Amino acid sequence: MWKVLTGLVLVVLVVWRPGVASFGGAVCGTWVVLALLQVGLLLGAVLFRVRVPLVVIGIGGEVRTWNRPHLRVVWRTIPLLVSVGLTSIKAPVRRRLWLTGLTSVVLSTAAVGAVWLGALVWADGDQPFLRGFAIAGTAVLVNGLWPRRGAGTTSPGWFVFALPRVSARTAAEFEATPLVNKVSDALEVGDLDRAEAIADELVERHPTLLVAIGARIAVLTLRTKYGEALHMVSSLVGRTDLGPRDMAFVLAEMASSTAIAIEGGQLPADIGLPAAKRAADGAMQCGYPRYRCTGTLAQLALLENDHAAALVLANQAKKTSESGLARADALATIARAQMAAGDNAAARATLVEAQELAGWMPRVAETTARLNIA
Template sequence: MLVRLTRVVRHPLTVLTAGVVVAAVAFRRAVPLALVGELVGLLAGLLSLQVGLLVGAVLLGVRVHRVVVGVGPRLVDWTRPRRVVAVRLVPVVLSVAVSAGRAPRRLWGAALCSAVAGVVTAVATMGVGLGFSIACTGAVAYALVPRKRPGSTSTGWLLTHLWRQTEDQAEDLAARAVDAVQEGDLVTASELAGELYDRHPGERSTAAVRALVLEAQGRYAEAMLQIMAMAGDMGQTPRQAASSFASLAGAAYTAIESGQVARELALGTADQAVADAETLGYPAYKLNGCRALRALVVGEPQAAIRLARLAADSCDDRLGRADDLATLARAHMVAGDNRAARAALAEAERIVPWWPRVVETRKRLDVGK
């Protein structure tokens, strides 16, 4: 409890809000009005950064994986193997996911466009309102601080770390293998993973790609062992370790649920991996899929239904979302509601019909007719 309270107090938004309140009192402005201005200014600053990144990526030919407009329940989405565009209920934010691929300097250029857009917006809003100006400037300034955490990379980190990098053949091979998995071409994905291992056996991306291909083939126990090796790497950063532990937990729970690994052998490992991932800063909401699988494994279908629905609603990665929906369908089946299971499975089949857990769930449902 004390750790969580400390995190809340030290959170940038808490610090920013305290600064707005102090400034409002010092300049004799209405505090509620200043706080409303803070919210609008914060959104404006974040939006300018994301718009700048998207425009820069399009102009420079950087891969854009996801574009998410808004927050809240999903209204509509366009899912393709290499890109997902989603619109949510409250269109107040924009989220853009890009990757460097073989040309990291192009991504550096897109990050520069993001920074320029943010700075220009912050300067242009000076004097619009106390809370608005402080929040917009604060959001942009915070984004320009170099940091890389589980699930997020700042514009400042991209600017300070990518400008010196040249073409990376390992990353290019890894990206091509991931694309092949996304497209369901597992033969090509397996060949690329093998080539990646032959050329770059010690790279982290090599292990990650091999684990992804194994999961796409339904070989969860082997994927778990591959990820365990990644998680045990003493040279990885805390951010990398958090992602490794989250992946390990998902693979372990899936291996147990599929019957490929005995529950008594892997459940403790998976539970500890979830705890370690969260301790290292992995976003809690991104672990809902793992927790849903655990609930399914230990015979708590109602908890699995709730967590899997949360996971599927918040996930914008097509493979991850299809997997969460398969978990949701299986949880409904255990709860005795095959009608709800078919609805969840139909949603998963619309996204990635060939994903192993989706295919296996369809077989189970068809047998149960």
């Protein structure tokens, strides 16, 4: 979609009185409307009490990260773009998300409309900068309005136009989100008993919902019951009611559960490694973003004794982590790779942050114990 729109923008700019000012306006229009779509989501989240667990500012390498309860803010090298993650903690979930998406769409549409008026109506003479801004901004807005939901991103237009018409199962997944977030909140602070109780309640209420099963798998993993977690996720692979997006998440979870089961000695490597690689490849083929797989890929590289690749991938996982637990897990992998390479001093330095984030996590605690013995 965006490729087609980019081509149309270039054609219009070339045909309709091209110039440096119009192309400069197009660049600014692209940046501003992209930002407005995300700012609109933030504003809507505040107005309608939707949680924002992640805000990423910029592109490129990670410069600094701020971790707060229920919020992670990441500042990257080039602060040009903003991306926002949304989740809901209060019912009615779909209505709140719909209103949040609508806020983004209305704000961005109003801004683009105002620029068009400035370019064509209010201005006395030709305004190439505003014209370029309006053309490119319109293309970005149309792309944002297009209902699109994948394993890596959801457009504001999907919340507005597609969310009210989702299937019964998808609607149930959304309505179960507040309980799922309670499980996540408990896990973030290491309250496994509370997390397990809520996850059990979720599965009892919704035995077939992916979010409920996923919450249970997360608890089992942090209880070091890797075999049970793998069995549970494996049972999902044969389901015929899952679309590509859902299957991407299932396969990604299967790859992760398989890798950690091998690492924990609960699955033979000669059986698990090929299966984990196939699952990771399948997840990415279904649209799962590769950057979200780097933590699992790092574990697999470490299991194959490829310490250099494991270190590179784990550092990528650390930089793109979307929660404190995910970052701590990536740091544990980095420390293990450093230990395998014989650099125990670097591993100790790496584990300092991991222990601050989640020293109770099994992989962090086990890595620390191994390092202390060494």
